[in-house]
Amino acid sequence: MHSRPLWRLTVHVLLFLAALVVVVPFVWIVLTAFKERNEVFSLIPQWLPAHPTLKNFWGVLDAMPFWRYYWNTLVVAFGILGVQLVTITLAAYAFARMEFWGRDLLFILLLVQLMIAPQSTVIQNYLTLTSLGLLDTRLAIMAPYLASAFGTFLLRQTFKGIPKELEEAASLDGCGGLRFLVYVAIPLAVPGYLAFALVSLTYHWNEFFWPLVITETSKARTLTLGLGIFAQTAEGSADWTMLMAATLMVVAVPLLLFLVFQRRFINSFMQSGLGG
Template sequence: MLRKITTVGMYGLAVLWLFPLLWAVWTSFRPRELATSWSFSADFTLDNFAKVWDAAPFDQYYINTFLIVTGILVAQMITATLAAYAFAKLQFWGKDVLFVLFLVQLMVPADILIFPNYNVLRDLSLLDTKIGIMLPYFASAFGVFLLRQTFKTIPNELEEAARMEGCSWFQILWRVYVPLAKPTYIAFGLVSVSYHWNNFMWPLIITNSVENRPLTVGLAIFAQSFETGAQWAEVSAATVMVIFPLLLAFLLFQRQFINSFIHSGVK
């Protein structure tokens, strides 16, 4: 009985989560005059997407978002890998205390750091730049924690065997630890891409030009503009355009997404 109640509750929560998405997709394909109507008819159109694409530079927003997300992910993979290896396998004074202090970042809300980060970027003349958006996220305590826990489960005998073969520490890291931690890398990569694709507050504060705005900021400006503020069809079409890449990636790699978290959790 309890299992049935749990199953029904899970499906109920899934429907609640899915309803806004379905409503946005439905509205985006409806003619403007029928956007807020609940009548079921065969009137569908792609004009909303064409109007949105012509009304705002979404092509530039896509390029900006792709560059920002990719740059952050690459930097996080490098810094998290090196830090995780040091915390997991190297011995140095104060390692455990330093690791605890490093994890304090997980308990600090990102919004608290907006003001000091803004001042630093202003002093560095990096406001309204892509590198300015990316710089505060080049290190990830969450990524370091995941990889550190995975690296600690890898037997030291593998590293010793690699050293006997003449491998340097970098070769050991690249050929032993990184391949064995692939599920964790996938899990963290998916989380990082999803978070920074949807990041809004920080890019909104430091960007002023089309050349550096990501999709989330561009969507907010488009939705609040005088011409489209009350046009639900166009706003829904723009929303679908923004979330479509993430939604498509999840549908295509759903199995890998779930398996990566299962494997990283088991390790």
């Protein structure tokens, strides 16, 4: 549209400044994590660590059950996704390609999940899961998310786009019903699944409040919750370098994955906006 060099320069300058403001806090955290404990208590901030050290990272591993939190997070995030993939596939397929009595009403009842804040049901879900004896388990962290209105909605759009003729042709070739779903519909919906998977994994990797409510010990706790609890202990709150090292360890892997698969992540979140 615009080709004047001055305009181009302006765009670059503005974007550079905005990016700088967003990125600097993170750079500061990375540099802090490699500093020695008392180095940060200087009234004139030193950007670069004087004696770069890994001590803080080892300290984190001693101060909290980091690997247990990591394992719990992996189990919770991938466990939720695994069950969701089954529930949303079946429901989306039914809503997209089948006629049945009450379909529209049931679809609205499904969308209720998108319209409410999950936090407003926290009390009752806490009571339900406690009465099932699931307090302080990974299953309890996963339970409220095993059905996904967003995922169902997203896949339904994809399944709706498959032409009727394709289904008829497949049916004549003996590839009807469930087989059509498995061999034709699901492969065609791979981009939709990918978008959903990235949003779901990110959301549950990052979640803090629900695990806070439903766990009581480090047995089932996830990474972000572990980080938050560490920050409120005497050790964590007094030692900025160790706290920043812990923060860095929590975000490192997802952030690297984001940098590598940037486009995919961003496209997924674009759709999450359109679907939500």
